[in-house]
Amino acid sequence: MNDRAILEALFGAALDAAYPDGKFAGRLPEPPKGRTIVIGAGKAAARMAAAFEREWGRPCEGLVVTRYGHAMPTRFIEVVEAAHPVPDEAGMAAAGRILALAQSAGPDDLVVCLMSGGASALLMLPAPGLTLGDKQSLNKALLKSGAPIGVMNRVRKAVSAIKGGRLAAAAAPARLVTYLISDVPGDDPRSIGSGPTVPEASDAEGALAILRQYAIEVPAHVEAAIRANVVADVPPPGEMHMLATPFMALEAAAAKARELGLTPLILGDALEGEAREVATVMAGVTRSVVEHGMPAKVPCVLLSGGETTVTVRGQGRGGRNAEFLLALALGVAGLDQVAAIACDTDGIDGSETNAGAFIDGSFTADAAARGIDLAGHLARNDAYSAFAALDRLVITGPTLTNVNDFRAILVR
Numbered sequence: 457m458n459d460r461a462i463l464e465a466l467f468g469a470a471l472d473a474a475y476p477d478g479k480f481a482g483r484l485p486e487p488p489k490g491r492t493i494v495i496g497a498g499k500a501a502a503r504m505a506a507a508f509e510r511e512w513g514r515p516c517e518g519l520v521v522t523r524y525g526h527a528m529p530t531r532f533i534e535v536v537e538a539a540h541p542v543p544d545e546a547g548m549a550a551a552g553r554i555l556a557l558a559q560s561a562g563p564d565d566l567v568v569c570l571m572s573g574g575a576s577a578l579l580m581l582p583a584p585g586l587t588l589g590d591k592q593s594l595n596k597a598l599l600k601s602g603a604p605i606g607v608m609n610r611v612r613k614a615v616s617a618i619k620g621g622r623l624a625a626a627a628a629p630a631r632l633v634t635y636l637i638s639d640v641p642g643d644d645p646r647s648i649g650s651g652p653t654v655p656e657a658s659d660a661e662g663a664l665a666i667l668r669q670y671a672i673e674v675p676a677h678v679e680a681a682i683r684a685n686v687v688a689d690v691p692p693p694g695e696m697h698m699l700a701t702p703f704m705a706l707e708a709a710a711a712k713a714r715e716l717g718l719t720p721l722i723l724g725d726a727l728e729g730e731a732r733e734v735a736t737v738m739a740g741v742t743r744s745v746v747e748h749g750m751p752a753k754v755p756c757v758l759l760s761g762g763e764t765t766v767t768v769r770g771q772g773r774g775g776r777n778a779e780f781l782l783a784l785a786l787g788v789a790g791l792d793q794v795a796a797i798a799c800d801t802d803g804i805d806g807s808e809t810n811a812g813a814f815i816d817g818s819f820t821a822d823a824a825a826r827g828i829d830l831a832g833h834l835a836r837n838d839a840y841s842a843f844a845a846l847d848r849l850v851i852t853g854p855t856l857t858n859v860n861d862f863r864a865i866l867v868r
Contacts, residue, residue, distance in 0.1 A: 457716065459795035459814075459816045459817075459866055459868075460795070460814055460816065462716060462718075462757075462795075462866060463795060463796070463797035463814055463864055463866060464797070464814075464850070465712060465716070466709040466712055466713060466757065466759075466797070466864045467709070467797055467799055467850070467862055467864070468712075469708045469709045469711065469712035470705035470706065470708055470709045470801065470859075470862045471705070471801060471852075471855055471857065472708060473700065473704045473705045473707070473708035473709075473859075474637065474700045474704070474705050474801055474855075474857040474858070474859040475503065475507075475700070475856075475857050476500065476503055476504045476507040476508075476635075476637060476699045476700065476857070477503070477507045477510075478507070478511075479507070479699040479700065480507060480508055480511035480512075480635070480699070481511060483635070483697045484511060484512065485566060485568075485631065485633050485695070487514065487566070488564060488565055488566035488631065489564040490562060490564035490565040490566070491516075491517060491561070491565045491566070492512070492514070492515075492516035492517070492518075492565070492566045492568065493516070493517055493518050493557055493558070493560075493561055493565060493566065493567045493568070493630075494508060494516050494517070494518030494519075494520070494532075494533045494568045494569075494570065495518050495519060495520065495554045495557055495558060495567065495568070495569055495570070495623075496518075496520040496521075496554075496568075496569055496570030496571055496572075496575075497520060497521045497522070497550075497551075497554070497570075497571065497572075497574075497575035497578045497579035497649060497652075498522065498570070498571055498572030498573055498574045498575040498578065498637070498649055498858065499522060499523050499526055499540070499572055499573055499574035499802045499854070499856070499857070499858040500522075500570075500572035500573070500637045500802075500856055500857040500858055501520040501521060501522040501526075501535070501570055501571075501572060501575070501578075502520060502522045502526055502527045502528045502530065502535045502856060503528055503856040503857060504520070504570040504572060504635065504637065504699075505518075505520045505530050505533040505535060505570060506528055506529065506530050508533075508568065508570065508635070509530055509531050509532055509533060515532055516532045516533065516568075517532060517533070518532070518533045518534070518557060518568070519533065519534045519535075519536065519550065519553055519554055519557060520533060520534070520535055520536075520554075520570055521535075521536050521537070521538050521546075521547060521550035521551070521554070521578045521579060522535060522536075522537055522538075522574075522578065522856075523537065523538070523539075523540040523574055523578060523804075523854070524537045524538070524539065524540075525537070525853075525854050526854045526856055528856060536550045538550055538578050538580075539577070539578075540574050540577045540578055541574075541577045541595065541599060541807075542577065542592055542595050542596055542599075543577045543578070543580035543588070543591060543592060543595060544588075544592075545588060547577065547578050547579070547580045548580050548581060548582070548588055550578070550579075551578075551579045551580050551581035551618055552581055554579065554618070554623070555581060555617070555618050555623065555626055558623055558626040558627040558630075559626045559627075561627050561630035562629075562630060563629045563630060564630075565630040565631070566630065566631050566633065567627045567630045567631065567632045567633070568633050568634075568635070569623070569627075569632065569633070569634040569635070569652070569653045570634075570635050571634060571635070571636050571637070571648050571649045571652070571653070572636070572637040572639065572648070572649070572857070572858055573637065573638075573639025573640070573648070573649070573802065573858035573859070573860065574639070574649075574802065574858060575648070575649025575650070575652070576608075576609055576612050576619070576649055576650045577595065579618055579619070579649060579650075579652060580616070581616060581617040581618045582615065582616070582617060583614075583615050583616055583617050583681050583682070583684075583685040584617065584681065584684070584685070585677060585680065585681035585684065586615055586677075586678060586681045590615070590675075590677075590678055590681075591615060594611070594615060594672070594674065594678070595612075597670075597672045598611060598612075598670075598672070600767070600768050601670040601671075601672060601767070602670070602730065602765045602766070602767035603666070603670050603765070604641075604728050604763070604765060605639075605640055605641075605647070605763050605765075606640060606641065606644070606647045607666055609640075609647050609650040609651075610659065610662060610663055610666060611663045611666050611667060612650045613650045613651065613659070613663070614658070614659065614660055614662075614663035614664075614682045614685060615663075615678070615681065615682060615685070616650065616685075617685075618652050619649070619650035619651060619652050620646075620650060620651055620652070620654075620656060620658065620659075620687065621651060621652070621653070621654050621655040621656050621687055621690060621691070622652065622687060623652035623653050624652070624653040624654065624655050624691050624693075624694060625655070625687060625689060625690070625691050627653070628691045631694070632653060632694030632695070633694060633695040633696075633697070634653045634654075634694060634695065634696045634697070635696075635697050635699055636648050636696065636697070636698050636699060637698075637699050637700045637701075637857060637858060637859060638698060638700065638701040638702060638859060638860075639702070639763070639801075639802075639858045639859055639860045640763070640860070641702075641725070641726030641727075641728055641762050641763065641860075642726055643698060643701050643702075643703075645696055645698075653694060653696075654693065654696075655687075655690045655691050655692065655693055656687075656690065657687065657690060658685065658686045658687050660682045660683045660685065660686070663682055664679060664682060664683075700857065700859055701725070701859060702725040702726070702761035702762065702859045702860045703722075703725040703761070704859070705761065705801065705859045705862060706722050706725055706759050706760070706761050706862075707722070709757075709759055709862070709864065710722055710759060713757045713759075717755065718755050718756055718757045718866070719752050719753065719755065719756040719757070720756070720757050720759055721751060721752040721756060721757070721758050721759065722759045722760070723738075723741070723758055723759065723760040724760055724761070724762065725760070725761040725762060725860075726761070726762045727760050727761065727762035727764070728762055728763060728764065728765070729764060729765070730764065730765060730766070730767060731764035731765065731766050731776045731777075731779040731780040731783065732779060732780070732782075732783035732834065734764050734780060735779075735780045735781070735782075735783035735784040735787060736783065736787055738758070738760070738780075738784055738787070738863075738865065739783075739784055739786075739787025739788050740787070741758065742758065742784075742787075742788050742791070742794055742865055742867060743787075743788065743791070745758070745867045746791055746793065746794070746867060752867075754793070754867050754868060755866075755867065755868050756866075756867050757864050757865065757866050757867070758863075758864070758865040758867070759862075759863070759864050760863045761859070761860055761861055761862055761863065762860060762861060763776070763860050763861055764776045764777075764779075764780055764861065766779050766806075766837060768837055769835075769836075769837060770835060770836025770837040770838060771836060771837075771838075772833065772836040772837045772838020772839070772840070772841060773808060773838055773839075773840040773841055774805075774806060774808070774837055774838055774839035774840035774841070775800065775804075775805030775806025775807070775808055775810075775812070775839075775840070776800075776805065776806060776861070777798040777799055777800055777805045777806075777811075777812035777813065777861055777863075778798070778805055778806075778808075778810070778812060778813050778839035778840050778843055779834070779837065779839045780798050780861075780863070781796060781797075781798040781812065781813050781814070781815055781839070781843075782813075782830060782833060782834050782839040782842060782843070783834055784796055784798075784815070784865070785815045785819050785820055785830065786820070786830055786831060786834065789820045790820075791817070792817035792818075793817060793867060793868040794815075794817060794865065794866070794867055794868075795814065795815060795816040795817065795865075795866045795868075796814065796815050796863070796864060796865040796866065797812065797813070797814040797850065797862075797863070797864050798812045798813065798814075798861065798862070798863045798864075799811040799812030799813075799850050799852075799861070799862050800812060800858075800860070800861055800862075801855060801857060801858055801859045801860060801861070801862055802854065802855055802857065802858040803852040803853055803854045803855040804854065805840075806840075808840050809851060810840070810843075810849040810850060810851045811850045811851065811852045811855075812849075812850045812861075812862075813839070813843040813848050813849050813850055814848055814850055815848060816848075819846065819848065822846055823842065823846060826845070826846070828842055828845055828846065830842055
């Protein structure tokens, strides 16, 4: 196999481990006396709904919301699509209907919630006193700020009528069971989709402190709404089951690497920070492998996950994985035995149509031969254009799952 085929096989193994199919077995509750209401949100919501229906094997009702282009057929559960990462009217309408379904549940009913990455933007219902425009403006500012996903979600909870345990409060006293596909470092259920079914106390002052830290100015009415958006009655936690996580995906990729005669080294499933800075560190580790055989001997593959961030300074095109990989390519320039892939497991890197990109030993030489200034592309956050020009984009289309970013560095 050539380098690209190996890297794509590792990515494929990671994706297979991230799907919900077959993972509800042994984790289903007893059928209720009353209704089975299925609600949910996220990039994997439609696939989770279809998988749940197959395993449940009896009628149910409900609604899930997913990103545009991420729907799939279901028998009983309605699937609607909305915008991500900046919410829109469709997401707000779906969130209102989902909240109403939860509120309609009685003590003999079962409420099943399906949550995956992307739910924070898709399950969007403004707190009293706020508008869709308020939330869109705030979301755009957060996305450009460079704040980690967990930090952004703390603010999203504070301006939501449904996140931060508010959906759980609405479903009481019905039995509530939540199934999750994690896209966050540490797999904290409070951060997956901003924890709509994870009871917790409100944190208005913490959210306002984050906005000040990242120099995000908000109007007075937004600040007032955040302070007033308090969860009055925090219900006890319901049942929760983790169907897929970033580490499960990395373990599957490691197993595939062993099949291919490579030594895998998992560097972590929760790497965060500026994409280009993480790449600088990874380039140093890669050079150590080449020059010293540490922390692994060749042939090997360095695996990592998590979610980097990009502080947008330029006007280029590109996502965090492309930016990471472009910075890595510059850091390992001259090492012909190194190849790498970096992709978002949801199939969309940022706002483009690619999952990510790959590099091989000829990447920087090919760029130089074609007069492509890689450092210039990086400086203006334009990694996508560089990889597109050099035919090294990875395009999968929507994968209908999401366990965050996948990175593999192959050293022969």
